[in-house]
Amino acid sequence: MSTQPLVWFKDFLGVGYRYHDVYMNVFPLFPDKMAAFKLWNKTIDWWxxxxxxxxxxxxxxxxxxxxYGGGDYKKDNTCFVKKVPISENYQRFKAGYxxxxxxxxxxxxxxxxxxKKDKDGNMKKFELEVLKKAKSVYDISFVQxxxxxxxxxxxxxxxxNQ
Structure with a gap:
């Protein structure tokens, strides 16, 4: 990891999970597509x-x-942190990742x-878009x-970050 101090980014909405791909997806959720895209390119894209x-x-x-992660040649050392409630989606991810x-x-x-309506014809209140860029994560731990x-x-x- 870089010798730069860790900078903890916590200004995202929460964490989402998707199960329908070959490998489960985990994704921090952001309200703005362009800001998320720029943040990915500045940080995770280099990891x-x-x-x-x-x-x-x-x-x-x-x-x-x-x-967190990082490359040796990048000066940015942004990492991500968020405290979120345990949910059924989290439990499902933990059991099957x-x-x-x-x-x-x-x-x-x-x-x-x-x-834009849901399957029952009601207007959708919120919508989710998962960006195409992806990284494989192998070092995953669940601890108390x-x-x-x-x-x-x-x-x-x-x-x-308490």
Missing amino acids: PDDKIKLRFVEDGDHYWFIL EKKAMLRFGIYKENTDPK MPDIARDSVEWQCIQQ
Whole structure:
């Protein structure tokens, strides 16, 4: 990882999961497509797949989503963190991710087009778009808060972002 200090980006809406691909997808959710695209290009696009670390630190009925990685030649060292409630989707991902997941970004925004309707004919209130760019993540861990080492990146991240 770079010698630059870690910068924790937490200004995203939450975390989404998709199960219908060969490998499950996990994606931080953003309200703005262009901002998400620029952030991907500035950070994750440069990360080698085998250096990406995805951590889920469970803390009661919530978990910390912690994503970091990096390349040696990039000066940016942005990482991602968000405390989110444990959900059925999270539990399903945890049970079935098969030691690999696809990392993508998702756009979750309010629908303003009255023509877009759900299967029952009701206007959709929100819509989700998953961006095409993806990275493979192999280093995925699920841990309980009391079990993380006090000198770990995850512990430091949680302490800085409580």
